[in-house]
Amino acid sequence: MNEKPYVIDSHVHLDDRQFDVDRNEVVARAQTNQVGAILMSIHLDNIKPVIALAEQHQFKCAVGLHPNSADHADNTLESQLRGYAKHDSVVSIGEIGLDYYRDNVEPVVQHEVLRRQLALALELDLPVILHNRESTDDLLKILKEFPGIRGVWHSFLGTVEEAESYLELGLYLGIGGPLTFKKNEALRETVAQLPLDRLLIETDSPYLTPAPHRGKRNEPVYVRHVADMLAEVKKVSLEKVAQQTTKNTRTLFNF
């Protein structure tokens, strides 16, 4: 039988409550199907559990404050993240960024906490995982204040022009479930024009479930549907997509 090539889901919220009932089965399905994972933290309370999950299952993880919890930052943020970053499983500062769609945290607070985490990423020489929702211009503007920053623009849904401005900054682009949505022909046409050596694949589990599982909870093994669609869109083999996106992920996150 044809073994499926190894792939890495570069964006997973494995500590999410939606996985409480069957987290070990979800992990087992990923591992028996040759799927690796990078686990996200989003607020200070979930960093320890996320690191523990990564270490238990030999995954990697990111530590940071999501813009929707940026108001939880106090003056110990940097020292806490520096301490967590000493763990071998920690490969990134994330998930950080801006979110103007959910407006529970003032933009000025989001900006300050983002700048502090970008500065810390440079200090620690770690790449960042960037969240953007209705905040593209401000996120780009702030990123440009930090030359040399490395990272991934997670859940890329933009135009070719937007992609070019992120690629120019040296960022990778995270491609997820929306690539498989029937209505997203424009996104497929855009992604067809992007360089495969700058793309990562991701699920954002438990959110953004790809076809044909839409309406159900997402999980890392479904990254295979993203990989299949990316191969179709780029008109290359699945093996090529798997090999190149895995290489990109390992290069960016240095493991």
Ligand SMILES: [Zn+2]
């Ligand atoms: Zn996320």
